[in-house]
Amino acid sequence: MPRRTHWVPLLLCLFASLGMHTIAFSQPQSAMVQALRLKDPSSAVRLDAATKLQAMGRGAAAAIPQLSDALVDSSASVRHAVLNAFAAMGERASDAAGSVAILLGHEEVETQVLAADVLAKLGNPAKSVAPLTNALNDDHEEVRTKCAEVLGDFGPASLTAVPRLVRLADTDTSAAVRQAAQDALAKIAPAQDRAQRVAAGLRSKETPVRLATALSLAELGSQGRPAIPALVKAFHDADDGVRFAAATSAVAIAPDSASVKKGVLALVTDPKEDRFERTKLARAAHDAKLSLAGGVPALAAQAKSPDLLLRKGAVVILGLVRPVTDEAIQSLVAALDDESADVRGLSAESLGEIGHEAQAALPSLDRVMKTDRDAIVRNSASAAYYRISP
Secondary structure, eight states, X not given: OHHHXXXXXXXXXXXXXXXXXXXXXXXXXXXXXXXXXXXXXXXXXXXXXXXXXXXXXXXXXXXXXXXXXHTTOSOHHHHHHHHHHHHHHGGGGGGGHHHHHGGGXXXXXXXXXXXXXXXXXXXXXXXXXXXXXXXXXXXXXXXXXXXXXXXXXXXXXGGGGHHHXXXXXXXXSOHHHHHHHHHHHHHHOOGGGHHHHHHGGGGOSOHHHHHHHHHHGGGGGGGGGGGHHHHHHGGGOSSHHHHHHHHHHHHHHOTTOHHHHHHHHHHHXXXXXXXXXHHHHHHHXXXXXXXXXXXXXXHHHHTTOSOHHHHHXXXXXXXXXXXXXXXXXXXXXXXXXXXXXXXXXXXXXXXXXXXXXXXXXXXXXXHHHHHOSOHHHHHHHHHHHHHHOO
């Protein structure tokens, strides 16, 4: 008898161990059963499945692919239950952050706010910060407020969101959003070196990071002045997108900076750069009243180039140069006789863009609008003539 009683505890331990293994084995199985029910035609069945997966918490990890698909369910209650299931899994489902983030753009505000809350629980800033930052532009203040709060909770990992948060803190129409943005900024980066810390992204080895940083800095406005040295350095980045994004942001932040003016002039007049990017930068400089007059001689020379695309780019940019110079007007008038109808038409449009300061071009425009062999060029010359004439 004593020997038998000695074995009883051992047998109980063995059965308990087998029971735990059975539970651990059956949980993924149970999750998959519920995962299949997420595709049921009945929304009531789908809701029940999502609710049961939520109750499993981390044990529902096997159903993550099916839950991700169910994020776009037509039923709001099912979507919300699916989001709550992800929240219950927490960081175990962090790889699904990209899928959850898509719902930040959903038409239903409750879904958007819940998605932002779930992203906080998934704890994957790498996949969450960019979409949360984009959602700071949402029309609904509840969404902007929640996204700002979540970005703040991510701390320094939300550094790329700082420029937009600064803009919201300064200018948003909602007091709640302004406060949420201010609170988030306090958690992400101290005010005294905020611009420099954001600008550090311009040194990243990853082109998308450098590009996102260059684009975002413009939203700092005058508060971004400490970042100007880093932006000017980025004018020489290996990627043309980064170069022009940095230059455009620098123009928005400090158009009065000598180093910005010098760098922008170099980019706008560089014949090796993309003509469309050069034109967009020239327009940004025009709007910011940054003088490009120093680039007129180079642009006038390009307007005579054998390269058709170079001529087209040059005559468009000449129309954006301020202050207007006699050399720019003369170059555009000469281009009205270019062999290319595209160049002639673009030259006429640029003269019209200049307006009354291009009155010296009126006789040439009058001739072109009456005699040019191309109807589009004649129309462009006519439109320019009437924009210029008093």
